[in-house]
Amino acid sequence: MRIIVTGGAGFIGANFLNQLVPTLPEHSFVNVDKLTYAANLESLRAIDSLPNYVLRQVDITDMAQVDAVFDELDPDLVVHFAAESHVDRSILGPREFIRTNIEGTFNLLEACRKRWSRDDDRLFHHVSTDEVYGSLGDTGLFTESTAYDPSSPYSASKAASDHVVRAYHRTYGLPVKITNCSNNYGPMQFPEKLIPLMILNALERKPLPIYGEGLNVRDWLYVADHCDAIWTVIQKGRVGRTYNIGGNNEKRNIEVVDTLCQVLAEETGCRVGELFALKRFVTDRPGHDLRYAIDASRVREECGWEPKETFDTGIRKTVRWYLSNQDWVRDVRSGDYRKWIDLNYGSRTA
Numbered sequence: 001m002r003i004i005v006t007g008g009a010g011f012i013g014a015n016f017l018n019q020l021v022p023t024l025p026e027h028s029f030v031n032v033d034k035l036t037y038a039a040n041l042e043s044l045r046a047i048d049s050l051p052n053y054v055l056r057q058v059d060i061t062d063m064a065q066v067d068a069v070f071d072e073l074d075p076d077l078v079v080h081f082a083a084e085s086h087v088d089r090s091i092l093g094p095r096e097f098i099r100t101n102i103e104g105t106f107n108l109l110e111a112c113r114k115r116w117s118r119d120d121d122r123l124f125h126h127v128s129t130d131e132v133y134g135s136l137g138d139t140g141l142f143t144e145s146t147a148y149d150p151s152s153p154y155s156a157s158k159a160a161s162d163h164v165v166r167a168y169h170r171t172y173g174l175p176v177k178i179t180n181c182s183n184n185y186g187p188m189q190f191p192e193k194l195i196p197l198m199i200l201n202a203l204e205r206k207p208l209p210i211y212g213e214g215l216n217v218r219d220w221l222y223v224a225d226h227c228d229a230i231w232t233v234i235q236k237g238r239v240g241r242t243y244n245i246g247g248n249n250e251k252r253n254i255e256v257v258d259t260l261c262q263v264l265a266e267e268t269g270c271r272v273g274e275l276f277a278l279k280r281f282v283t284d285r286p287g288h289d290l291r292y293a294i295d296a297s298r299v300r301e302e303c304g305w306e307p308k309e310t311f312d313t314g315i316r317k318t319v320r321w322y323l324s325n326q327d328w329v330r331d332v333r334s335g336d337y338r339k340w341i342d343l344n345y346g347s348r349t350a
């Protein structure tokens with residue numbers, strides 16, 4: 001198969017390519033990525049000289065660029081990861097989210113619709129998020145039939161893109177599948193997200209900024225399990241169908257930060273109290289969803305997928321990865337990263 005992976009230089013896309021490219025030499029993988037701030041070519045070093053992998057720098061919001069790469073590659077499968085993904089960035093600057101996540105997805109769907117006929121054995125796999133469902137209260141789980149109710153410009157843009165993908169299936173018969181996944185963590189995640197931000201700040205003895213009272217709940221999934229789920233759904237899921245992917249690891253943010261401090265203290269030999277003392281409760285995120293939790297029974301029953309890592313094993317692997325990949329860390333923390341930290345955290349009062 002000829003496979004286009006959009007956003008393959010980002011966190012989840014790069015993990016997906018690192019898992020699949022070396023093990024599936026019979027398939028060719030083309031990483032279609034704009035190489036924005038969140039991309040890091042270091043993340044692809046292990047595969048970038050393999051014969052079944054290439055990179056094309058493409059902005060998916062530009063239809064001419066999308067057409068050119070589809071004409072060149074004629075893909076059988078598109079796995080669409082490319083997205084602006086950070087909620088806080090979407091609050092401070094929503095335009096890029098609307099453009100990349102909605103128009104970018106639309107351009108890719110158009111490229112497929114123009115080239116694929118109904119009886120072709122091809123597939124557009126859309127990677128999405130549980131944030132489209134909005135917030136849960138203290139109980140309940142998101143199922144695939146939970147009504148969409150997004151809170152942030154980010155989640156609204158992903159919700160819109162999911163709707164357009166489904167519309168292309170119903171209206172034009174385009175073969176699509178969608179996965180909506182809970183919070184990912186693991187190697188190569190850009191340190192604007194909670195877990196890598198806390199690891200790197202703690203290592204530098206910088207404050208650990210916890211929004212509100214730290215009581216918001218997220219369901220955490222190790223990134224390798226998410227990548228495995230996507231590949232499983234591509235192979236075994238039903239066309240036109242949506243699958244929720246989750247880790248069965250509901251944690252309050254404060255628990256996540258405390259666990260990270262403990263694991264970091266064990267791994268580096270420092271006193272855990274020294275790290276706990278860095279915690280700061282800061283001004284909350286506007287529209288902050290209280291709780292996300294996933295009912296993943298459909299993907300388990302229809303496709304036989306279950307996560308392999310527990311939170312404890314996944315967090316330890318993640319901490320060890322950041323400790324032993326300081327070059328990668330230095331690479332992503334450029335001047336632009338510093339500007340982001342000032343913009344997002346400078347105005348949050350403790």
Ligand code: TDX
Binds near residue numbers: 086128209218
């Ligand atoms: O400094 C912080 N302090 C803090 O308390 C940051 C960055 C986050 N938080 C809180 C906000 C959330 O409740 O931690 C939780 C996790 O925050 P993020 O890492 O920003 O993730 P979240 O907002 O939950 O969204 C993530 O999961 C779903 C991804 O960013 C999305 O792309 C994905 O779709």
